[in-house]
Amino acid sequence: MATVGIRGIAKGFGTTPVLKGVSLDIAHGEFLTLVGPSGCGKSTLLRIIAGLDYADAGSILIDGQPVDAQAPKQRDVAMVFQSYALYPYMTVAQNIALPLVMRRLSPLQRLPLLGRLLPGTAVQQAQITADVRTVADGLDIAHLLQRKPAQLSGGQRQRVALGRAMVRQPKVFLMDEPLSNLDAKLRVQMRAEIAELHRRLKTTFIYVTHDQAEAMTMSDRVAVMLHGELLQVAPPAVVYRDPASLAVAEFIGSPKINILPAGLRSDRAVESLGLTLPIRLPGHIGSQIHLGLRAEAFDLLPAVRPNANPGVWHGHVTHREDLGADLFLHVQLEHGGHRLVLRSQHAEAASLMVGSPLGLRPKPDQALLFDADGRRLRPALDVAGDGTILAWDTATAEARQFAGHHRV
Amino acid sequence: MSAARPVSERYRMGRLSPAARLLRHLVLLAGATVMLVPFVWMISTSLKPPNEIFSADIALLPQTWHAVENYTAAFTKQPLLRYLANGLLVCAAIFIGQVTFMVPAAYAIAKLRFPGRDALFGIVLLALLIPTQVTAIPLYILFYKIGILDTYAALVVPSVISVFGIFLMRQFFRTVPDDLIHAARLDGCSELAIVWRIVLPTAMPAIVAFGILSLVWHWNDYFWPLLVVTSPELATPPLGIVFFDNQEAGTDFGPLMAGAVIITAPLLLAFLFAQRRFIEGVTMSGVK
Numbered sequence: 205m206a207t208v209g210i211r212g213i214a215k216g217f218g219t220t221p222v223l224k225g226v227s228l229d230i231a232h233g234e235f236l237t238l239v240g241p242s243g244c245g246k247s248t249l250l251r252i253i254a255g256l257d258y259a260d261a262g263s264i265l266i267d268g269q270p271v272d273a274q275a276p277k278q279r280d281v282a283m284v285f286q287s288y289a290l291y292p293y294m295t296v297a298q299n300i301a302l303p304l305v306m307r308r309l310s311p312l313q314r315l316p317l318l319g320r321l322l323p324g325t326a327v328q329q330a331q332i333t334a335d336v337r338t339v340a341d342g343l344d345i346a347h348l349l350q351r352k353p354a355q356l357s358g359g360q361r362q363r364v365a366l367g368r369a370m371v372r373q374p375k376v377f378l379m380d381e382p383l384s385n386l387d388a389k390l391r392v393q394m395r396a397e398i399a400e401l402h403r404r405l406k407t408t409f410i411y412v413t414h415d416q417a418e419a420m421t422m423s424d425r426v427a428v429m430l431h432g433e434l435l436q437v438a439p440p441a442v443v444y445r446d447p448a449s450l451a452v453a454e455f456i457g458s459p460k461i462n463i464l465p466a467g468l469r470s471d472r473a474v475e476s477l478g479l480t481l482p483i484r485l486p487g488h489i490g491s492q493i494h495l496g497l498r499a500e501a502f503d504l505l506p507a508v509r510p511n512a513n514p515g516v517w518h519g520h521v522t523h524r525e526d527l528g529a530d531l532f533l534h535v536q537l538e539h540g541g542h543r544l545v546l547r548s549q550h551a552e553a554a555s556l557m558v559g560s561p562l563g564l565r566p567k568p569d570q571a572l573l574f575d576a577d578g579r580r581l582r583p584a585l586d587v588a589g590d591g592t593i594l595a596w597d598t599a600t601a602e603a604r605q606f607a608g609h610h611r612v
Numbered sequence: 613m614s615a616a617r618p619v620s621e622r623y624r625m626g627r628l629s630p631a632a633r634l635l636r637h638l639v640l641l642a643g644a645t646v647m648l649v650p651f652v653w654m655i656s657t658s659l660k661p662p663n664e665i666f667s668a669d670i671a672l673l674p675q676t677w678h679a680v681e682n683y684t685a686a687f688t689k690q691p692l693l694r695y696l697a698n699g700l701l702v703c704a705a706i707f708i709g710q711v712t713f714m715v716p717a718a719y720a721i722a723k724l725r726f727p728g729r730d731a732l733f734g735i736v737l738l739a740l741l742i743p744t745q746v747t748a749i750p751l752y753i754l755f756y757k758i759g760i761l762d763t764y765a766a767l768v769v770p771s772v773i774s775v776f777g778i779f780l781m782r783q784f785f786r787t788v789p790d791d792l793i794h795a796a797r798l799d800g801c802s803e804l805a806i807v808w809r810i811v812l813p814t815a816m817p818a819i820v821a822f823g824i825l826s827l828v829w830h831w832n833d834y835f836w837p838l839l840v841v842t843s844p845e846l847a848t849p850p851l852g853i854v855f856f857d858n859q860e861a862g863t864d865f866g867p868l869m870a871g872a873v874i875i876t877a878p879l880l881l882a883f884l885f886a887q888r889r890f891i892e893g894v895t896m897s898g899v900k
């Protein structure tokens with residue numbers, strides 16, 4: 205167990221800045237997930253934490269102590285690589301044992317033949333074998349110990365890589381997209397296993413992924429990274445329901461959030477595509493803003509004559525995605541031809557086929573507003589002195605629920 | 613691999629007319645003949661009695677077999693076994709030395725980041741262009757000054773650093789994934805441990821290939837041993853063979869050729885043995 209402090213880490217390759225002053229504090233035993241699109245610098249940050257790469261500026265602290273001058277092996281962190289990086293000509297047992305061999309045996313004891321004759325080597329070797337066995341049992345790979353990595357399936361290799369990281373009980377686990385080479389089914393299973401592993405080991409985990417399902421399901425907190433900057437660090441539900449910026453809202457969530465142009469008619473009315481939402485947003489009258497609506501932020505209504513009801517958007521279904529549990533409707537609005545994706549119930553969408561007309565009403569309490577630069581605009585809450593919220597209609601439910609959560 | 617190759621080969625063959633294919637084989641056959649004739653002649657001569665060697669008609673097989681006499685003479689007239697042992701010792705020492713120096717050097721140039729690395733690699737490339745004959749005289753004078761002429765050291769030392777080996781290994785190490793080295797660093801390996809434990813085993817096919825080249829080159833090397841060795845008991849095989857030539861009774865070609873066959877045989881055997889391992893290594897790394 206250890207805390208990890210990342211203080212103003214900056215890094216560039218040549219003239220391109222890759223990390224631009226990343227700061228983050230990770231608590232004892234926390235499971236922190238770093239998500240971001242490909243190339244945003246996640247692996248680079250992880251390598252800097254591990255000591256495999258140097259930062260141009262900033263500092264890494266482990267348990268409060270700066271480790272910038274320490275070599276990777278002194279930092280006592282373990283890493284699972286995206287490619288697994290198993291030693292190809294060593295058996296699984298040798299792969300898992302290597303960290304222990306390098307730490308517990310002296311250089312002389314490690315010599316191929318002579319080492320066995322030195323006092324103490326046999327005892328140490330037996331202990332290492334026993335430890336490897338324990339780890340292998342825990343990961344259910346004991347029957348594979350004599351195989352070479354080339355003879356293993358992707359999932360088995362992944363477990364071996366985990367085993368090699370676990371065996372020396374490091375202070376911090378770094379995982380760089382460990383599941384990205386697995387098929388979808390195995391990924392779900394390994395997701396659960398890694399989360400379970402974290403509960404069992406109670407070690408600090410820093411987990412990198414660009415798969416937001418992994419980020420949402422496994423972590424205590426999610427750090428969203430874009431272009432070398434942290435945009436938001438918060439629990440998964442907060443990042444989803446209360447994103448700090450348009451970029452976060454667009455990156456997190458599947459299907460992608462619907463973004464529509466909107467404007468403010470008055471302090472209490474946001475207008476978008478001819479529809480007025482009762483949202484209170486003082487001080488932005490006249491400015492162009494973005495209205496974000498998640499797939500589930502709509503009420504489905506029967507189709508009526510266009511413009512008959514000013515509180516409803518009209519459109520028609522262009523595509524139906526039935527995923528079994530979920531049903532996604534792709535809808536094209538009459539107004540401006542905007543396309544939306546919405547999540548609906550089988551019961552209410554039973555009669556809706558491709559081409560069917562329908563009416564849509566956004567739920568004002570789930571609307572997310574962003575200014576022209578993508579910064580989040582929070583509706584004013586009419587809060588009394590004791591903290592009770594007075595004006596329900598103007599506050600988003602999520603803002604209510606999560607007001608008070610810290611954010612970056 | 614086996615699935616893809618026949619198709620592409622058929623495709624390539626299909627574009628050549630039968631006549632062109634025949635021509636191609638004839639050219640290859642002629643080339644092979646030119647390469648092989650001296651060897652065949654060497655073996656043939658080693659089986660013949662002296663009077664048949666210079667007879668006017670060309671015959672591959674002798675009329676009276678003289679093999680036993682020639683081969684016995686090869687071993688008894690000169691200490692041929694001693695020459696073979698010298699060759700083995702020198703080649704082994706050179707190869708071990710070459711691996712010892714070229715593997716860490718190549719690893720550093722391929723995988724470590726330090727100022728001047730690219731310049732260093734440039735020097736390696738430059739050194740590839742320098743023929744051994746150019747450095748022979750300065751080295752000879754140097755060895756004379758430090759007094760190691762006419763020793764095993766004089767035979768071995770100039771060859772233990774092979775710029776070609778460094779170049780070859782560097783190209784190979786470039787293909788070793790960085791993650792593998794990162795993992796080893798986290799697992800507690802020092803840089804030298806990474807070189808010998810992690811990186812070297814992945815380069816085995818390249819080492820074997822280099823070993824063949826090194827063995828052939830230094831086993832057959834005549835120029836340098838001739839320069840630095842004068843004592844017969846230090847002679848390497850090619851140098852020893854020449855001693856057959858210097859007998860006052862004139863050159864005895866039968867035993868000379870028998871000796872030549874004997875010193876060529878280890879190379880052929882080594883090559884055949886290593887070739888199998890070499891191909892194994894290549895296919896194994898291909899499967900990944």
Ligand SMILES: Nc1ncnc2c1ncn2[C@@H]1O[C@H](COP(=O)(O)OP(=O)(O)OP(=O)(O)O)[C@@H](O)[C@H]1O
Nearest residue numbers: 217218222240241242243244245246247248249414
């Ligand atoms: N050694 C290097 N030299 C030059 N540029 C590099 C180097 N390593 C990484 N980069 C660049 O730095 C940026 C961030 O790379 P990084 O590997 O950290 O991305 P990532 O977030 O891990 O992406 P992915 O999800 O694809 O793994 C990329 O644009 C990459 O091209």
Ligand SMILES: [Mg+2]
Nearest residue numbers: 246247248380
């Ligand atoms: Mg990466």
